[in-house]
Amino acid sequence: MPENNHAHIRTEPALGLFFWLIGFVLLILMPLLNVLPAEDSWLHLSDFSLNRFGKFLAFAILALGLDLIWGYTGVLSLGQGVFFGLGAYCMGMHLMLTIGKESVYGSDLPDFMVWNQVKALPLFWKPFYSFPVAILGAILVPTAFALVFGFLAFRSRIKGVYFAIITQALALVAWLVFNRNETNLGGTNGLTDFKQVLGFRLAEPGTQRALYVLTVLCLGCAYLLCQWITNSRAGRVLIAVRDSEQRVVFSGYTPANYKLFVFVVAAALAGLAGMLYVPQVGIITPAQIGVLPSLEMVIWVAVGGRGTLAGAVLGAVSVNWARSVLTNYFPELWPFILGGLFVVVVLLFPDGLIGMMRKAKEQIRLVKATRVSQAELLR
Amino acid sequence: MKPSPLCILVLGGFLFLLSIQAQAADSKPPSALSPVEQALTHITSEDEAVRDAALRTITEQGDSSLIPRLEEIRANVDRSIRQAIKPVMDLLKNRAKLESSEADARRSAATDLGTSGKAVAIPWLDQAAAKEPNKWVRYTMEESAALLKLAGDDQVARLGAIEKLGGLASQNAVPALQEFVTVGTAAEATEAQQSLAKSAKASIERIETWAAWSNAIETMFRGISLSSILLIMSVGLAIIFGLMGVINMAHGELMMVGAYATFITQELFRAFVSPAFFDYYFAVAMPMAFLVAAGCGLVLEATVIRFLYGRPLETMLATWGISLVLMQAARVYFGDLTAVAAPAWLSGGVQVMVGVYLPNNRLFIIALSVVCVLAIYAILFRSTIGLRVRAVMQNRNMSACLGIPTRKVDAYTFAFGSGLAGIAGWALTLIGNVDPGLGQNYIVDSFMVVVTGGVGKLAGTIVASLGIGGLNKLLEPSMGAVYGKVCILVLVILFLQWRPSGLFAIKGRQADT
Numbered sequence: 049m050p051e052n053n054h055a056h057i058r059t060e061p062a063l064g065l066f067f068w069l070i071g072f073v074l075l076i077l078m079p080l081l082n083v084l085p086a087e088d089s090w091l092h093l094s095d096f097s098l099n100r101f102g103k104f105l106a107f108a109i110l111a112l113g114l115d116l117i118w119g120y121t122g123v124l125s126l127g128q129g130v131f132f133g134l135g136a137y138c139m140g141m142h143l144m145l146t147i148g149k150e151s152v153y154g155s156d157l158p159d160f161m162v163w164n165q166v167k168a169l170p171l172f173w174k175p176f177y178s179f180p181v182a183i184l185g186a187i188l189v190p191t192a193f194a195l196v197f198g199f200l201a202f203r204s205r206i207k208g209v210y211f212a213i214i215t216q217a218l219a220l221v222a223w224l225v226f227n228r229n230e231t232n233l234g235g236t237n238g239l240t241d242f243k244q245v246l247g248f249r250l251a252e253p254g255t256q257r258a259l260y261v262l263t264v265l266c267l268g269c270a271y272l273l274c275q276w277i278t279n280s281r282a283g284r285v286l287i288a289v290r291d292s293e294q295r296v297v298f299s300g301y302t303p304a305n306y307k308l309f310v311f312v313v314a315a316a317l318a319g320l321a322g323m324l325y326v327p328q329v330g331i332i333t334p335a336q337i338g339v340l341p342s343l344e345m346v347i348w349v350a351v352g353g354r355g356t357l358a359g360a361v362l363g364a365v366s367v368n369w370a371r372s373v374l375t376n377y378f379p380e381l382w383p384f385i386l387g388g389l390f391v392v393v394v395l396l397f398p399d400g401l402i403g404m405m406r407k408a409k410e411q412i413r414l415v416k417a418t419r420v421s422q423a424e425l426l427r
Numbered sequence: 428m429k430p431s432p433l434c435i436l437v438l439g440g441f442l443f444l445l446s447i448q449a450q451a452a453d454s455k456p457p458s459a460l461s462p463v464e465q466a467l468t469h470i471t472s473e474d475e476a477v478r479d480a481a482l483r484t485i486t487e488q489g490d491s492s493l494i495p496r497l498e499e500i501r502a503n504v505d506r507s508i509r510q511a512i513k514p515v516m517d518l519l520k521n522r523a524k525l526e527s528s529e530a531d532a533r534r535s536a537a538t539d540l541g542t543s544g545k546a547v548a549i550p551w552l553d554q555a556a557a558k559e560p561n562k563w564v565r566y567t568m569e570e571s572a573a574l575l576k577l578a579g580d581d582q583v584a585r586l587g588a589i590e591k592l593g594g595l596a597s598q599n600a601v602p603a604l605q606e607f608v609t610v611g612t613a614a615e616a617t618e619a620q621q622s623l624a625k626s627a628k629a630s631i632e633r634i635e636t637w638a639a640w641s642n643a644i645e646t647m648f649r650g651i652s653l654s655s656i657l658l659i660m661s662v663g664l665a666i667i668f669g670l671m672g673v674i675n676m677a678h679g680e681l682m683m684v685g686a687y688a689t690f691i692t693q694e695l696f697r698a699f700v701s702p703a704f705f706d707y708y709f710a711v712a713m714p715m716a717f718l719v720a721a722g723c724g725l726v727l728e729a730t731v732i733r734f735l736y737g738r739p740l741e742t743m744l745a746t747w748g749i750s751l752v753l754m755q756a757a758r759v760y761f762g763d764l765t766a767v768a769a770p771a772w773l774s775g776g777v778q779v780m781v782g783v784y785l786p787n788n789r790l791f792i793i794a795l796s797v798v799c800v801l802a803i804y805a806i807l808f809r810s811t812i813g814l815r816v817r818a819v820m821q822n823r824n825m826s827a828c829l830g831i832p833t834r835k836v837d838a839y840t841f842a843f844g845s846g847l848a849g850i851a852g853w854a855l856t857l858i859g860n861v862d863p864g865l866g867q868n869y870i871v872d873s874f875m876v877v878v879t880g881g882v883g884k885l886a887g888t889i890v891a892s893l894g895i896g897g898l899n900k901l902l903e904p905s906m907g908a909v910y911g912k913v914c915i916l917v918l919v920i921l922f923l924q925w926r927p928s929g930l931f932a933i934k935g936r937q938a939d940t
Contacts, residue, residue: 124740197920204924209674209739213874214920220871221916224909339871343747350744383755390748394741395734 067271074105074264079257095253099328100372102260104365106324109263109270111348111364112357113317116274116310118346119354120283122290123207123307127215128318128345130222131190133337135319137226138189139326140239141173142182143250147243159241160234170232179246186323187316194315195308202304202311207293216339223338238333245327256328263324267361270317274357277313286310347386350393353400362401463488467496470512471504478508482515486547494519518545525555525568534564541571541599549575563778570597577603582619586626593630596637596781604631641782646900652789654896655796658889659854660873661880662803663847665888668877670820670840672739676747677727678873679866680754681845684723685716685852686861687757690767706770716853717846724845728838736837750866757863767856788857795854799847800889806843807885816840872899879919881929890930895919 078101081093110132117123144158153162157169175181197218201211229235248255277283288296289303296303326332335341344367352363367389375382397404462484469481485493497516501509517539524536537555540548549572556568569591576588577600589607592600604627610616611624664678675681689712696708727749735742769788776786807813818826819836827833855865876895880887895915902911923929 122740124743200920200924204927206923206927209668209672209743210878210923210928212740212743213674213878214916214923217871217875217916217919221913224912228909343744346744380755380759383751387748387751387755390751391731391745394745394748395731398741 071264071268075261075268079261082253082257095256098260099256101365102256102263102328103325104368105260105263105267106321106328107345107348107368108321108361108364109267109324110318110321110345111352111360112267112270112274113314113321114345115349115354115357115360116277116286116317117307117314119349119356119360120278120290121286121307121310123311124212124346125215125311125314126212126339126342126346127218127222128314129337129339129342130219131194131315131318132322132325132341132345133222133226133332133334134190134193135186135322136326136332136336137233137239137322138176138182138186138319139323140242140332141176141233142179143242143245143327144234144239145173145177146245147241150243151241158234158239160237161232164229164232164235166232173232183323187319190315190319190322191312194312198308198311198315202307205304216342219337219339219342223334226334226337234333236334238331238335239326240331240333242327242330250327250330259324259328263328266320266324270320271357271361273313277310278357282306282309344386347390347393349400351389351400353402353404355399356402359400359402366401463490463493467493467500470497470500471508478511482511486515486518486545490519494523514543514545518543518548522548522551525551530561530564533559533561534567537564537567537571541567541574544575544578546575546579548572566595566781570595570599573597574600574603577607582623585623589623589626589630593633596634596641598634598638598782601631601634604634638782641780644780644783646904647897648783648785648789650897650900651793651893652896653900654893655793656851656855656858657869657873657876657892657896658796659792659799659851660848660869661876661888661892662799662885663844663851664873665877665880665885666803666816666847667841667844669882669884670816671732671736671837672882673732673735673742673746674739674874674877675841675844676743677750677753678845678848679870680750680757681720681723681848681866682852682855683753683757683861683863683866685720685849686767686856686865687761687852688712688716688719688849689853689856690761690765690861691715693767706772709770709773713850713853716849718849720849720852721842721846724848725838725842727845728841732841733834733838754863754866761861761863763862765861767861769857773857791857792854795850799850800885803847803885812836812839875915875919879922879929881926881931884931887929887931 078093078098081091082095082098085091110128114125114128117125147158148156151159151162153159155162157166161169176185201214206214225231226233226238227236233239242250244250245255248258250256278286285296285301285303285306288299288301289306293303322332348364348367349360350363351367352361353359370385371382374385393400399406466481466484466488469477470485472478472481485497494516497512497519501512501516504512521536521539521543524532525540527533527536533555537552540552552568552572552575556565556572559565559568573588573591573595574597576584577592579585589604592604607620607627608624608631611620611622611627616624660678660682663681664675667673667675689709692712692715693708696705696711700708727746731745731749732742735745773787773791776784777790778784807817815826815831815836818829818831819833823833826836852865859865859868872895873892876888876891879895880889880891898915898918899911902914906914
């Protein structure tokens, strides 16, 4: 069996000028462009665009986690949408409860419960009145779930295709369960119609701007966390697991523990992403956590370039941007493009956009070098 | 104001005249008409008693040739009379249908008579049952007759009917029997009622025991049916997985291709072949589905899979991309829903015992899965190409050294597996619509089957599909379909704790394959 073509190890570059530049643009410039220029100025960034971009950046957080588990460790999880959904539903439940009597039926209960003739708030909803519980839950519920699932899976050395299929089945089952009405999670329609978070109206552009800034900050922290992990000794072991698990075992490590760790981190990041996604988009339904969305998340990382953190972010933003533009103009075409993207990226550009950039840079350096040497020869 | 005496007198005289007239109409002297003819004229009478007597006469006569005449009368009378005539006509019609040459018509007539509650029908049903050749129609006739006898007054007949219904294991009789039990166990029950209750109780018990058995058998059948669907879907997948370590995520869409090939064959037959031969399209469609899907597989292998050997995860992603494209292409080209009409010989079903009815299409799929497995065994173990496939499965490098063209074997195996997907799609047209999402319905289940079954041995796939399909149907009644699935996922994960690479993993020294 041919070895993985990622055999050579790359270390992430230290936090360069680039990181701070992108950070400046995302964190300061974009909100400023939203606030300062007049509405009709070409510099103006509309509320809608900023909000949409915030959504992409939330996805980027998830992509970072997926890159850790797939790009670095070589474990393909097709159930990342489940962890995203758990985080999103935790936050959604809190937002649902803060609607209070503003709801259509004017009841303290969420509308769908009135609709389903549920008389009292189910017990597991009650803690979500509290904002801190919702925040913690959005991270800890996916984490705990990943811990149990990952422990069982990695302990028995389920790997490769087997792991991918099992996680896909998990996504299918989660989708089925969230779709049921009797689980009291809103059924097919999911949770929506949120009004406020911590007393701030969600419809206000200011609230959305603050959420955007928060998302950028979270993304920055997630990036730093991932970089710290991948540059640590443990990060080296992860890459080693990807390239030859057997040798790692023979060297005295326990790959299962490393995999479990990184799987849990990825789940926590997915939960965080879900938590940030819900107030910005205003709805979470089972359709966003099933088999297909979970697979789409993988393509974000693949397009950006797996095994590089910048690639994950770049991929999540670019694929989602392309999606929102193309589904607007050519809704019939998008599945073709998405499917084609899978095939083309896997076949022709296994290192994604980042890989292409690196190659281009290499090419330019090569051209320059030949020119210099030619010039020297001529001299 | 007081009414004047004159007024009262005039009114009284008027009423008197009216009553005389009415009497005159009623007391028309009996003519030479036959009782039936007379009844036919009396039907339209205003007087309910006369009308009922007429209807009773017609009912007892039971002559279905009267139906057109009744129809005629109905057309010209008001609503209340129409409503009164209707049940009589239904009775007559059903009686006529008891003599029909079609078993289904006889059976439905017997069922209708049984629920009509008209004791008149008992002798009809008894007569019909005596000369009925079809066992299940006779069963329904006897059941209906017994049900009607239950409603009668005759203690002995009732006891006999209760006994009979218990013997017939008639599920339809349970509510009526339950009624007897509640009446008979009440404090003020007479002795006769008590004895009826006792007998009814015994009969209910017999019926319920039988129902438990027939339920168990039906559940088992449903389990086997689902298992065979999973098996047909999974064998192709499993062969490819065994040989190349690749899960073909486009397998579901190759099934869809097979289903559409069937649909197109049907449309071609409809357009160019005489209707007499229409049913043969289904047989023609099978090789079509196989070849078209196998062709797709060949193209897929040559353009995509070939470049991804040794990278199973990447292959999964690429094949999933292809599945998206195929699905959307079908959606754009064929639209959302098209149906294939199952040939006549596959509609309907077989009744094997009381309460157990097996649809033909399901039986066909079970048989097909058996045939498929046998054919695959024959190919793998009795042919040269099978020998090569097995050699490559066991040790790719060694086989290559011995001169087996492994890449060619891969290509043919992939095409063969895809062709099997096509056959699965062909079979699935029998139990559902042909739509672009066809492949998605069971595909995750069949992935699970392959993973649970393990690599390299077909027996694993067979056992796993029986296990997963059977469990699915076993858990469904008590937990519901969704929680049954949850339960199965948990069980599969727990199972993989015990056997990490499936049921029948190839034993060897390779720690990392």
